[in-house]
Amino acid sequence: MDEERKPEDERGERAAPGGATRAGTGRPERRPIPRVAPAQPAGPPKLTPREEEMLRRIQAALPYVERDTRVLRGLGLLVPAERVHEALATLKSLPGVLCDHLSCVSGVDWQDAIEVAYHLFRTDDPEVRIVVKARLPYTGDEMPEVASVVDLWEAANWHEREIYDLLGVRFLGHPDLRRILLPESYQGGFPLRKSFVDRRPKRQRVVRAR
Amino acid sequence: MEGRSGLGVKGVAEGDGRGARGTVEARASEAPPAAPRREPEGVHTLEEAAAIAREAEAGVVQELTINLGPQHPSTHGVLRVIARLDGETVLGVQPDIGYLHRNWEKIVEGWMYPQIIPFADRNDYISSIFNEWLVCRAVEEGLGIELTERAEVLRTIFAELNRLISHAFWFGTYAMDIGAFTPFLYALRDREWAYDLFEKATGARQLYSYFRIGGLRNDVPDGWLRELADYLDYFEREAYPEYIRLLYTNEIFIARSEGVGVIPKEVALHFGATGPMLRASGVPYDVRRAEPYGAYPRCEFEIPVGERGDNLDRATVRVKEMRESVRIIRQCLSMLPEGEVLAPKTPRVLKVPEGDLYVRVESPRGELGLWLVSTGGLGPYRMKWRAPSFVNLQLLDYMCRGEKVADLIAGLGTIDIILGEVDR
Numbered sequence: 001m002d003e004e005r006k007p008e009d010e011r012g013e014r015a016a017p018g019g020a021t022r023a024g025t026g027r028p029e030r031r032p033i034p035r036v037a038p039a040q041p042a043g044p045p046k047l048t049p050r051e052e053e054m055l056r057r058i059q060a061a062l063p064y065v066e067r068d069t070r071v072l073r074g075l076g077l078l079v080p081a082e083r084v085h086e087a088l089a090t091l092k093s094l095p096g097v098l099c100d101h102l103s104c105v106s107g108v109d110w111q112d113a114i115e116v117a118y119h120l121f122r123t124d125d126p127e128v129r130i131v132v133k134a135r136l137p138y139t140g141d142e143m144p145e146v147a148s149v150v151d152l153w154e155a156a157n158w159h160e161r162e163i164y165d166l167l168g169v170r171f172l173g174h175p176d177l178r179r180i181l182l183p184e185s186y187q188g189g190f191p192l193r194k195s196f197v198d199r200r201p202k203r204q205r206v207v208r209a210r
Numbered sequence: 211m212e213g214r215s216g217l218g219v220k221g222v223a224e225g226d227g228r229g230a231r232g233t234v235e236a237r238a239s240e241a242p243p244a245a246p247r248r249e250p251e252g253v254h255t256l257e258e259a260a261a262i263a264r265e266a267e268a269g270v271v272q273e274l275t276i277n278l279g280p281q282h283p284s285t286h287g288v289l290r291v292i293a294r295l296d297g298e299t300v301l302g303v304q305p306d307i308g309y310l311h312r313n314w315e316k317i318v319e320g321w322m323y324p325q326i327i328p329f330a331d332r333n334d335y336i337s338s339i340f341n342e343w344l345v346c347r348a349v350e351e352g353l354g355i356e357l358t359e360r361a362e363v364l365r366t367i368f369a370e371l372n373r374l375i376s377h378a379f380w381f382g383t384y385a386m387d388i389g390a391f392t393p394f395l396y397a398l399r400d401r402e403w404a405y406d407l408f409e410k411a412t413g414a415r416q417l418y419s420y421f422r423i424g425g426l427r428n429d430v431p432d433g434w435l436r437e438l439a440d441y442l443d444y445f446e447r448e449a450y451p452e453y454i455r456l457l458y459t460n461e462i463f464i465a466r467s468e469g470v471g472v473i474p475k476e477v478a479l480h481f482g483a484t485g486p487m488l489r490a491s492g493v494p495y496d497v498r499r500a501e502p503y504g505a506y507p508r509c510e511f512e513i514p515v516g517e518r519g520d521n522l523d524r525a526t527v528r529v530k531e532m533r534e535s536v537r538i539i540r541q542c543l544s545m546l547p548e549g550e551v552l553a554p555k556t557p558r559v560l561k562v563p564e565g566d567l568y569v570r571v572e573s574p575r576g577e578l579g580l581w582l583v584s585t586g587g588l589g590p591y592r593m594k595w596r597a598p599s600f601v602n603l604q605l606l607d608y609m610c611r612g613e614k615v616a617d618l619i620a621g622l623g624t625i626d627i628i629l630g631e632v633d634r
Contacts, residue, residue: 045565072352072565100479101495104568106594108583117581119568119596123479123493126500131568155482158604166313181308181633191316192592 044069050127051075057096062087074129081134084116085147088132091120092152098122099130102149105159107167109193113137114144114169118156136169141189148174166192272296280309284387284619287629291606293618300610300618305603310633315593322588323349323560328419333595334631335416337376339368340573342421347503348569348582349423352562360549361425366505367438367542368411368420369571370535374445375404376574377528377535380626381453384525387623388466388616393456400449403441410434424556435543442536450536453529467522471609471621474519481608482601485576486527487625491519497572509541524624531574561588575599575626597631 044067047055054075059065064083068076079087091099099120107116113135122128136144148171149156160171161180168190171177179186189196265272274295279285288309294301314333318326323345330345331338343365350357357365382397405415411430412420420427457463473483478491488495496513498506514530516523562584570579576598583592602625609621 070565072563072567074568101484102482103484103570103577104579104581104594104596106581106596108592108594117566119579119581121500123488123495123500129568131566153482154480154604155601158600166316179308181311181313183308191313196316 045072047075048127054097054128054130057094058091061090061094068131068133071131074131076131076133079132079134081136081144081146084118084132084134085149085152088118088120088149088152091130091132097128097130098125099128102153102155105149105156105163107163107169107192109167109195110135111194112139114167114193116146116163116169118149141168143168143170145170145172147172148177150174166190168193273301278618280306285622286383286627289622289627289629289632291618291622293610293615295615298614300613300615303607303610303618305606307600307603307629307632310629312634314634315595318590318593320589323562323590324423326589326593327421327423328417331417331419332630333597333634334573334575334578334599334628336379336628337372337574338417339372339420340571340578342419343369343504344569344571344578344580346421346423347571348567348580349560349562351569352565352567352582352584353557353560355424355553355556357425357553358550359547360429361551361553363505363542363546364426364430364551365421366509367539367546368408368418369504370538370542371404371407371438373574374532374535374539375401377532378449378453380528380574381457381525381532384620384623384626385457385463388463388620390456390460390463393453396449396452396456400445403444407434407438407441410437422552423560425550425552429551435546438539439543442539446533446536450532453532457525457529464522466617466620467525468520469518470521470613470617471624472518472520473605473609477608478519478605481605483576483605484598484601485572485574486524486531487576487602487605489513490516490523490527492517497570497577501570503571505542505545506538508545509538511538521620521624528574528626559588561586562590570596573598575628575631576602595631595634597634599625599627599629600632600634603627603632 051074055067055077058077062079062083064080065087066078068078070076077087091097099122101121101123102118103121104119105116106119107114115133115135118132120128120130120132134146136146138144146169148160150160150171151173157174157176158180160169160174161176161178163169164171164174164177165179165182178184182191188199274297276293276295278291278293280288280290285291290306290309292304292306294303314329318329321329327342327345330341333341349355378397378401382394385391385393385397408418409415411434412418412427414420473487473491475491475493478488479493483491484495492515494513494515497503498511499513511534512530514527514534516527562582564584564586566581566583568579568581570577572578577596578598579594579596581592581594581596582590585591606618606621606625609625610618613621
């Protein structure tokens with residue numbers, strides 16, 4: 001924090017001692033802000049012994065399940081899109097896992113595919129934290145499809161409607177797949193997709209993340 | 211006549227197809243001639259009315275669909291509930307949400323992490339500390355920032371104080387939902403002092419932007435902790451017993467709440483309910499225990515649990531949680547160390563490593579979750595806000611089936627929704 005409190009000219013952001021100026025502007029050259037590397041662990045995040053045991057059990061029951069190493073905390077699982085319902089039903093009843101709390105269903109657009117994620121917990125065992133993900137490839141404006149899990153957890157009902165509404169994923173077997181947040185007559189596309197164009201008048205842009 | 215009763219403006223003529231709001235003439239003589247009076251639709255002839263009466267006597271359900279809201283005060287914001295009724299009995303309800311939708315998940319996609327904190331506050335505006343805590347925790351966990359002890363304890367104090375006044379506010383509005391007006395005034399009176407405390411420390415009464423990634427913006431001012439202790443004494447000695455006396459000795463309150471809107475344990479889990487909704491049904495699940503954060507691992511507190519899952523249990527759980535909050539703040543005050551409130555090793559450029567992270571905190575309404583998908587940039591690639599009220603509101607239909615219309619309002623009250631969070 002000491003660096004923050006130094007007078008301005010010592011920080012080197014203004015008035016560099018060499019007198020170097022930015023080309024054409026006549027203003028002093030700005031030294032780049034020091035970038036502190038985040039504490040990024042090498043290799044995939046480590047699993048606890050309990051999570052490793054759960055992964056073994058799950059893979060014994062469902063051989064097609066792979067571990068998702070993008071998940072920084074908890075156990076991440078990747079399943080093929082057509083097996084999502086089966087995988088979640090198994091996680092709900094598999095001894096040693098027995099997830100009983102579906103906390104969240106959400107999706108993210110990776111431009112070529114939409115990834116849906118199911119966050120599962122167990123109310124009497126805090127060590128069970130599972131994320132099940134499935135990739136649904138798509139092109140253009142088409143709506144990829146995946147089986148609904150409303151029959152397993154009613155909690156998924158509104159979450160799935162929200163994904164249908166904002167990301168454009170069709171959940172097969174959903175009892176009431178309608179728009180939920182946007183008006184019924186909305187024609188502007190799927191707002192959470194990266195290809196979505198905001199047609200409102202432009203205001204000054206903030207710094208975009210890369 | 212219809213135009214006049216709708217707006218209360220004299221001389222509004224109908225018949226031009228634009229409805230009552232289309233034109234407002236200053237003088238009646240300026241208005242175009244009124245259209246000939248039509249026979250209103252939906253009025254029955256005498257024979258039809260007699261047939262309906264016979265059917266009703268024979269026990270045939272006469273279904274009626276009514277709209278509750280979106281501008282009705284009992285919906286706690288802009289929520290529209292489409293209710294199917296048979297007389298006074300509710301056959302089923304369908305909440306219609308999205309009136310406050312602003313798609314903030316999309317808006318923040320391009321923002322840097324520190325920019326998100328003030329906007330996150332606007333989601334659950336009654337208890338906004340929890341929103342900013344969640345954003346800060348997500349980034350801190352992603353970056354592996356260790357907070358100073360003073361910052362952790364102060365964060366816990368602020369969160370519990372916010373939970374206290376959030377539950378107090380809920381208590382007032384619920385009492386109003388079931389027909390008692392006075393408790394609302396008492397609850398707001400007691401909330402005022404807490405808001406003053408927040409204002410002294412953070413500069414704002416409701417939307418604080420006080421937490422920073424790596425700690426807090428500033429330390430609390432001199433004498434603040436002593437005043438907080440005074441407030442807790444006041445709350446425990448005067449306000450809390452008053453709430454109990456006002457409600458639990460009130461026959462109407464008990465009669466309106468007991469056995470109404472029952473949610474069994476299995477149903478609550480099936481619907482993904484969290485917070486007091488789940489605990490009132492008998493599941494002792496609390497993120498503060500399941501995934502301890504802040505200073506909670508070092509605090510001793512109980513998790514109040516109900517038995518039946520009716521409105522009375524939900525009320526009792528919340529009232530008991532107020533007392534537990536006071537207890538937690540007292541413990542935090544006694545363990546509060548001296549020191550910095552901002553972690554000295556906080557990087558100036560915050561880039562969460564590539565990957566994704568699901569972080570949760572226990573807000574007064576339940577489990578507040580954030581799914582942060584990062585591609586290693588300065589801001590999130592995708593941010594999913596798991597709002598507890600959004601999930602809990604799904605239970606409204608289950609709770610109200612077979613109850614009376616008035617119990618629909620009471621049921622909506624015990625879910626404790628914040629529409630800013632439901633619609634996001």
